[in-house]
Amino acid sequence: MTETGGTAPVLDLHLRGLAYEGADILGDISFAIPRGQTVALVGPSGIGKSSLLRIFAGLERGYDGTCTVTGRTAMVFQEPTLLPWRSLRDNITIAAGVSTDIADAVLADVGLADRRDAFPNRLSLGQQRRLSLARAFAVRPDLLLMDEPFVSLDPQLVGEMIALFARLRDAYGVTTVLVTHVVEEARQLADRILTLSGHPARVASDTLNTTQKSGA
Numbered sequence: 001m002t003e004t005g006g007t008a009p010v011l012d013l014h015l016r017g018l019a020y021e022g023a024d025i026l027g028d029i030s031f032a033i034p035r036g037q038t039v040a041l042v043g044p045s046g047i048g049k050s051s052l053l054r055i056f057a058g059l060e061r062g063y064d065g066t067c068t069v070t071g072r073t074a075m076v077f078q079e080p081t082l083l084p085w086r087s088l089r090d091n092i093t094i095a096a097g098v099s100t101d102i103a104d105a106v107l108a109d110v111g112l113a114d115r116r117d118a119f120p121n122r123l124s125l126g127q128q129r130r131l132s133l134a135r136a137f138a139v140r141p142d143l144l145l146m147d148e149p150f151v152s153l154d155p156q157l158v159g160e161m162i163a164l165f166a167r168l169r170d171a172y173g174v175t176t177v178l179v180t181h182v183v184e185e186a187r188q189l190a191d192r193i194l195t196l197s198g199h200p201a202r203v204a205s206d207t208l209n210t211t212q213k214s215g216a
């Protein structure tokens with residue numbers, strides 16, 4: 001999945017620091033992510049993984065440094081954050097530039113084509129997660145940010161979601177940052193594993209993953 005090919009990185013980070021209420025959370029962290037790469041961001045609870053993801057998403061402004069993202073971002077959260085009063089299709093078309101045709105195509109991609117007029121509260125947890133993935137892919141993001149997207153699912157569903165994500169990522173060729181505390185998920189999905197540690201957090205290791213199972 002890694003395509004460096006001389007193009008500008010999708011993400012270029014030069015962070016000098018992020019503090020909340022006077023407490024230094026993130027320190028000096030610099031790296032770039034080439035187009036097409038899947039990066040797993042790992043580290044202990046509370047280290048600042050979600051904070052870093054929020055910086056990438058443009059949701060966190062109070063940091064020192066620069067973060068340049070080339071193109072569109074989409075985010076998949078731990079919880080699906082769906083709009084219960086809108087149909088599945090309308091949950092997807094709410095994003096700017098997403099037509100009903102695109103919504104229907106992406107719903108078919110995740111196996112929910114026949115449920116497009118249903119409401120999210122009629123879906124199983126697994127279906128809700130699939131809808132959440134569909135919504136993110138529908139905007140054709142240049143950078144997909146996923147914050148523990150497979151948490152609190154049973155092991156069979158985790159396996160299905162990992163396979164679905166890998167299939168969509170390969171089909172759409174999207175660059176991804178996946179926050180996870182599950183080492184096996186990182187090994188299965190990532191081209192590269194960035195580990196945060198310390199207070200304030202820095203990159204403790206940045207390694208290419210040679211054990212990735214293709215197609216998950």
Ligand SMILES: Nc1ncnc2c1ncn2[C@@H]1O[C@H](COP(=O)(O)OP(=O)(O)OP(=O)(O)O)[C@@H](O)[C@H]1O
Nearest residue numbers: 020021025043044045046047048049050051052181
């Ligand atoms: N808006 C905020 N205001 C104050 N402190 C915050 C805020 N957001 C996060 N923190 C603190 O910053 C630190 C890093 O939080 P963050 O959620 O980024 O960690 P994390 O590595 O994603 O943790 P986890 O794996 O448990 O989700 C934690 O100590 C957290 O309590």
